Amino acid sequence: MNAVSREARRLRVAALREAYAKELADGTAVFFAERATTCPWCASPRIRGHLRTTDLFQHKPGHFTLDRCEDCGHLFQNPRLNDRGLAFYYRDFYDGLGEEQLGSLFAGRTASYRARAASVEPHLTGRAEWLDVGTGHGHFCHSAAAVLPEVAFDGLDRSDGAELAEAAGRVRRGHRGSFPELAGSLAGSYDVVSMFHYLEHSTAPQRELEAAHTVLRPGGLLVIDVPDPESRFARLLGRWWLPWLQPQHLHLAPVANMRRRLAETGFTVVAEEHGQAHDAVDLLAAVWIALNAVAPREDLPWLSPPPGLLRRALRTAVLLTGVPLLLAATLADRLTARLCAGRLRLTNAYRLIARREA
Known part of the structure; x- marks a missing residue:
């Protein structure tokens, strides 16, 4: 960063300082919902503390706890951030102060994006319309189009990233808003829906899966990449394991849980991948x-x-x-990653490709 950029950033930070001070005047307790007493995945009351940490990325004030269900193994933030808290902790991460840095990071992951597209290619039968949920600025869609030239890519995001992606030509169309709320207007419109590292950010993963079922045509594909909380790196690295990503990651579901939930929602899993979904950065x-x-x-x-x-x-x-x-x-x-990640269960994510039943 040159001197001009440093000074510009200093001025931006100074301009934001008063607003942040006002927002923190009431403390961080106002950013959390009531603590849950049952597992949000299976409703079991047998939950216990698993990890307590702070914001190790933006260093915003606050402490965050992940609980684990002793019956199904689901891990979840408890107490969970409320809407005010989500807005506070996301601000200046993907947008604002963090937009340039994160944008450059996502834009530089072309090889990873193409590998994702290639993993789905064997399950496609020709021309298709694909909706990427949580698309950000559409970098995956732009890269995947080179691998799948017969696929038309649209993007959906809560932020203005989807609209910016459309303006930049990275997606055919950018939808802005909540996926469950937009699903009705998009019913039966797509052959593929992808959720790459999206579900763990959702307050209600089940609603997202139901939205995907609504949007997909019969026989369409749902592609999910999420962190694997059963990775041995999660235990070995403790609070320093990147996929904990507190306070953003609200739910981390073991693969068996996700497979069962997909089946209950009307999907048949046709592929489960661990090594292919692994990002060698732990x-x-x-x-x-x-x-x-x-x-x-x-x-x-x-x-x-x-x-x-x-x-x-x-x-x-x-x-x-x-x-x-x-x-x-x-x-x-x-x-x-090359020698033993899969054998030793050191992969940090898993991918499920599921077909919507007729």
Whole structure:
């Protein structure tokens, strides 16, 4: 980041600081719903604490707990963020201050997006219309079109990303809004619906699956990628495991739970993939998250006071010291993915491809 960009960011942060201070004046308890006493997946009362952590990404104030159901194994945020909390913790992550950084990250994942499309290709029979739910700025659709030239891609997102994707030509059409609320107007319109790392963000995953059933034509495909809470990395890395992603990830369902729920909703699973859905970043991300937690905070509008010269210098020194660790973690991730991730259950996600029953 050059001097001009740094100064522009400093001014943006300063402009936001007062608004964030007002929003935090009542504390963070106002961002949470009542604590649940039963599992939201199977309604069992046998739940217990699994993980307690903080926001290790934006470093916004607050503590977050993931509970685990002792009957079905479902993990869920408890107490869950309410609408006000979701708005607060998402703000300036994918948009605002975080838009440029996250946009560049998503745009650079072309190979991963094409691999996703290739995994679905054997289950397609020709021309198709595809709706990507949680599309962001449509980067997956743009990359997948090169693999599946006979497929027309549309995108749906709660943010203005879907509209921006349409304007940029990455999707044929961008739908903005809640998927369950828009499903009725899109009923029977698509041959494929994809939800790549989307369901874990949803407050009500079952409603999302029902919306997909509504939108798909008979025989259509639903493609789901979600974090795998049964990954051994989840236990080995503890709170430093990237897919916990608190406070954004509200539900993490074991694959057996998801398969059963799909069957109950009217789908037949035709493929289950773990290695193909794995993103080899667990160790790299854990090292980066830990370094970022140790280093003094950068200038952020929800933190005060702004960092001085000494604090900025200390942050730079900590991050530079960690470069060898980051390089070693990158190499270890790649070797693990190539040699033993699947056998040792170190894959961090799973993919299910399910066909809508007639």
